[in-house]
Amino acid sequence: MKLGSLKHxxxxxxxxxxxxxxxxKAVKATHIAPDLxxxxxxxxxxxxxxxxIYAQLNSGEIKDSFVVNVEEFSSALPRTWLFADGSAxxxxxxxxxxxxxxxxxxxxxxVPLMYQAECGHFLAPTESIPQRDFAHGTDFEAEVxxxxxxxxxxxxxxxxxxxxxxxxxINDVSLRGLIPDELAAGFGFFQSKPSSALSPxxxxxxxxxxxxxxxxxxxxxxxxxxxxxxxCANAGEMHFHFGELIAHAAKTRDLVAGSLIGSGTVAxxxxxxxxxxxxxxxxxxxxxxxxPSTPFMKVGDTIEIWMESPEQKNIFGKIYQTxxxxx
Amino acid sequence: MKLGSLKHxxxxxxxxxxxxxxxxKAVKATHIAPDLxxxxxxxxxxxxxxxxIYAQLNSGEIKDSFVVNVEEFSSALPRTWLFADGSAxxxxxxxxxxxxxxxxxxxxxxVPLMYQAECGHFLAPTESIPQRDFAHGTDFEAEVxxxxxxxxxxxxxxxxxxxxxxxxxINDVSLRGLIPDELAAGFGFFQSKPSSALSPxxxxxxxxxxxxxxxxxxxxxxxxxxxxxxxCANAGEMHFHFGELIAHAAKTRDLVAGSLIGSGTVAxxxxxxxxxxxxxxxxxxxxxxxxPSTPFMKVGDTIEIWMESPEQKNIFGKIYQTxxxxx
Numbered sequence: 169m170k171l172g173s174l175k176h177x178x179x180x181x182x183x184x185x186x187x188x189x190x191x192x193k194a195v196k197a198t199h200i201a202p203d204l205x206x207x208x209x210x211x212x213x214x215x216x217x218x219x220x221i222y223a224q225l226n227s228g229e230i231k232d233s234f235v236v237n238v239e240e241f242s243s244a245l246p247r248t249w250l251f252a253d254g255s256a257x258x259x260x261x262x263x264x265x266x267x268x269x270x271x272x273x274x275x276x277x278x279v280p281l282m283y284q285a286e287c288g289h290f291l292a293p294t295e296s297i298p299q300r301d302f303a304h305g306t307d308f309e310a311e312v313x314x315x316x317x318x319x320x321x322x323x324x325x326x327x328x329x330x331x332x333x334x335x336x337x338i339n340d341v342s343l344r345g346l347i348p349d350e351l352a353a354g355f356g357f358f359q360s361k362p363s364s365a366l367s368p369x370x371x372x373x374x375x376x377x378x379x380x381x382x383x384x385x386x387x388x389x390x391x392x393x394x395x396x397x398x399x400c401a402n403a404g405e406m407h408f409h410f411g412e413l414i415a416h417a418a419k420t421r422d423l424v425a426g427s428l429i430g431s432g433t434v435a436x437x438x439x440x441x442x443x444x445x446x447x448x449x450x451x452x453x454x455x456x457x458x459x460p461s462t463p464f465m466k467v468g469d470t471i472e473i474w475m476e477s478p479e480q481k482n483i484f485g486k487i488y489q490t491x492x493x494x495x
Numbered sequence: 496m497k498l499g500s501l502k503h504x505x506x507x508x509x510x511x512x513x514x515x516x517x518x519x520k521a522v523k524a525t526h527i528a529p530d531l532x533x534x535x536x537x538x539x540x541x542x543x544x545x546x547x548i549y550a551q552l553n554s555g556e557i558k559d560s561f562v563v564n565v566e567e568f569s570s571a572l573p574r575t576w577l578f579a580d581g582s583a584x585x586x587x588x589x590x591x592x593x594x595x596x597x598x599x600x601x602x603x604x605x606v607p608l609m610y611q612a613e614c615g616h617f618l619a620p621t622e623s624i625p626q627r628d629f630a631h632g633t634d635f636e637a638e639v640x641x642x643x644x645x646x647x648x649x650x651x652x653x654x655x656x657x658x659x660x661x662x663x664x665i666n667d668v669s670l671r672g673l674i675p676d677e678l679a680a681g682f683g684f685f686q687s688k689p690s691s692a693l694s695p696x697x698x699x700x701x702x703x704x705x706x707x708x709x710x711x712x713x714x715x716x717x718x719x720x721x722x723x724x725x726x727c728a729n730a731g732e733m734h735f736h737f738g739e740l741i742a743h744a745a746k747t748r749d750l751v752a753g754s755l756i757g758s759g760t761v762a763x764x765x766x767x768x769x770x771x772x773x774x775x776x777x778x779x780x781x782x783x784x785x786x787p788s789t790p791f792m793k794v795g796d797t798i799e800i801w802m803e804s805p806e807q808k809n810i811f812g813k814i815y816q817t818x819x820x821x822x
Contacts, residue, residue, distance in 0.1 A: 180536075209507075247751070249574060249615030252685070273680040283682045284611040288576030288751035300649060300747065321821060322627060343747060353600040355610040356683015358579070362747040420627065420670060420689040424574070424615035494648060 169215070169222040169372045171197075171334065172485075173204050173242045175292070181205050182246045186221045187236065187369050191485055195225055195233040204245050204370065209425040211317045211333045215372075238485055243290035243366035244336050245315060248426040251287035251364070253311070253340060254280050254413040255432035256406040260448060263435070267451040268348055280408045280416045283357050285340070287428065291365040293487045297341055298362075298494035299467060305345030306465040306491060309433040310391045310444035310473045311338040312403045314410050315370060319423040328414035329383050331423075335376065337367035337389070338430050339473050339487045344447055344464060366428075367474075368485035375483065383409030385475075387483075389434045391444050392472040398449075399442030401434045403475075465491045496542070496549040496699045498524075498661065499812075500531050500569045502619070508532050509573045513548045514563065514696050518812055522552055522560040531572050531697065536752040538644045538660045542699075565812055570617035570693035571663050572642060575753040578614035578691070580638070580667060581607050581740040582759035583733040587775060590762070594778040595675055607735045607743045610683050612667070614755065618692040620814045624668055625689075625821035626794060632672030633792040633818060636760040637718045637771035637800045638665040639730045641737050642697060646750040655741035656710050658750075662703065664694035664716070665757050666800055666814045671774055671791060693755075694801070695812030702810065710736030712802075714810075716761045718771050719799040725776075726769030728761045730802075792818045 172194060173182030181203035185194045200217050201207035207214050224230050255261055258276065265272055273281065291297065299306050315334040323331065346360035373380040379387045386404030408416075413429050434444045443449040450460035465471070474486040499521060500509030508530035512521045527544050528534035534541050551557050582588055585603065592599055600608065618624065626633050642661040650658065673687035700707040706714045713731030735743075740756050761771045770776045777787035792798070801813040 247576060249576070250613070255682075270681065275676070275680060279676075279680065281680055281682045282685050284613070284685060286577070286611070286748055288754065289749060298648065304747065321625065346747070349602070349606075351681055353602060353606065353608055354597065354678055354683070355582075355608045356681070358609050358611060358744070359747045363749070417685070420631065420673070420686045421613055422616060422690070427615065 169219050170369045170375065171204055171207070171218065172244055172369045173246050175240055175242045179203065180247060182242045186218055186225055188225045191369065191482060192236055193225055193233045194236045195221060195230050197221055205248060205426045208315055208317060208333050211425070238368050239294055241368045242292045244368060244370035245290065245366060245426065245428065247289050248287045248428055249424050250427040251285040251430065252282055252417040252427065253285045253430035253432065254282045254408065254416070256280060256408040256413060257432055257435040258407045259437050260433040260435035263448045263451045267447055267454070270351070277407065280413055282413065282416055283361070285361050286363050289363055291363050291489070293365050293368045293485065295365065295489065296492035297465070297489050299465070299491050300494045302466060303345050304343040307342045307344050307446045308465070308471045309340040309342055310389050310399070311340050311433060312385050312389065312431045313338045313366070313428050316414065316423055316425065316427045316429065318425045319414060319418055319427065321418055321420065321422045323415055323418045325409070325411035325415040328418065329411040331414065332373060332410060334370035335373055335385065336370045337473055337475060337484045337487060339365045339471065339489060340430060340433070341365070342445070365487050365489060367487055371483060383411045387475055387477070389444060390474050390476060391442065394470055397442065399444045401436040401441040401444055403431065403434045405436050406431055467491050467493055496546050497696050497702060498531055498534070498545065499571055499696045500573050502567055502569045506530065507574060509569045513545055513552055515552045518696065518809060519563055520552055520560045521563045522548060522557050524548055532575060532753045535642055535644060535660050538752070565695050566621055568695045569619045571695060571697035572617065572693060572753065572755065574616050575614045575755055576751050577754040578612040578757065579609055579744040579754065580612045580757035580759065581609045581735065581743070583607060583735040583740060584759055584762040585734045586764050587760040587762035590775045590778045594774055594781070597678070604734065607740055609740065609743055610688070612688050613690050616690055618690050618816070620692050620695045620812065622692065622816065623819035624792070624816050626792070626818050627821045629793060630672050631670040634669045634671050634773045635792070635798045636667040636669055637716050637726070638667050638760060639712050639716065639758045640665045640693070641756050643741065643750055643752065643754045643756065645752045646741060646745055646754065648745055648747065648749045650742055650745045652736070652738035652742040655745065656738040658741065659700060659737060661697035662700055662712065663697045664800055664802060664811045664814060666692045666798065666816060667757060667760070669772070692814050692816060694814055698810060710738045714802055714804070716771060717801050717803060718769065721797055724769065726771045728763040728768040728771055730758065730761045732763050733758055794818050794820055
């Protein structure tokens, strides 16, 4: 099943829509739940009804469906109560820490890194990324995320996997110029992690077929930067799987329905797969050429993030953002 | 004006109530806004109507008012989209860093420390604090917080003060035993900052009269631990005022209506004022006696946090929590 949130001027949570598997058709499902956040809060009650609509939409039985125009959709989940972003790709941690001459944590392979990120308003998937100052070092980070049902404190990694309702893609916008000072002060990221964008559509894990296994999405995450290939790292190379990330997040708190858990920037050890953020590419340039040559994002730069099935069908719709000056 | 949120089994945002100045009477205001979060989202439209009800409630003109039973109220704001917790009392930073042998940040007096905290479900003001493991080092932190209207990215400290709709008290529950490892890993607090509780009632700044000035609440914050005096530090001793904390939080993001900005643990240089958390008291014991003698919170320990006007009237209601075993 695929779901999306139609933008609405008065309803900040958007309006719940069911989206056809091929992403061409949509139909409002607000009679089942007004918005996706409410749907996830009542997932065990509403998901079968939504699944029925999905089947009918795919088979052409729904009369009041409409053609999908991605511009009319907000992020699959327009806002939520928690965005806990992990960093589960070890290659990414190694490269970005090298870039800022920071030591690797001693618990690199045993305890997930995780921070709490902005989630009060996600940028729409085709909304511009605001830039107040080029010196902030605007970067993208292509990630996979999962949206949870209510998940109790102390959940095990295995039980945690059963709490996953939906899967999304994330562009975790990062301001590299602000990170060193924030981390030096000791409280972690805050200003350096502004509003992110999610994919237009969220999908149930079964939509990924056999590519959803062991709590990971075993598919390449496609990244194009300024209309050119940038990366296609496989998201299956997560060191910690999503159940482990969720269990980490839930160690000392209940995770309320709608909580979003991010994988961290998808990165593979095989550098022929490219990168999913500029910081990694810059570090590789530093290693290979003595200095980075790719600047951080300037006004007008574009980033595209999407994922395809083995049959080359777009699964989540595309995040397609342009940097613009913040007034 | 004073507002509260009546608990409701189906409505996670609670039901909006206006509370009398003396905290004895309440009346539902759900015909104006269903809940406090929605009220803050529409503050400029609804606050005068709520103020009218408040005046009538205080003068005894409201027939369907009811007697306040704090057990029936959730935290003033039961959940919200952002809790950005600052650390604006320099004395607190000095003491807790001393306790863990951590250096003071170079920007101690120029850049506020701030992290993003759990806000998907605040504990009710009289709800137990769950403890999974005594070794987690459960502590309380008594704070003041402000709830914002929509606040744009890049707001100045002066403009930011105009965005404050309501003031609350906070018990920012902290797990001291988990902090050193989290900070060493470099991503800041996550597991070490579980669900906090807010005061039963939120009040508009004008309720504080001349004690609200320069973006600070110039009143002692009363803290009792296990039924004995623990602290009465004046919250006016904030190094950064709330406008500065808000501007810091809004440097790279819009702050959506309902965002909660915390002051950090209230602490005074005058140690006769006691402390607002166990970590400070333990550090003072270490300094004075060579070792800390007050343990972190055990099952059954109680914490009370409230604030009184100069006329000794309770302003926000009382946070009164007991530690219990988490099942």
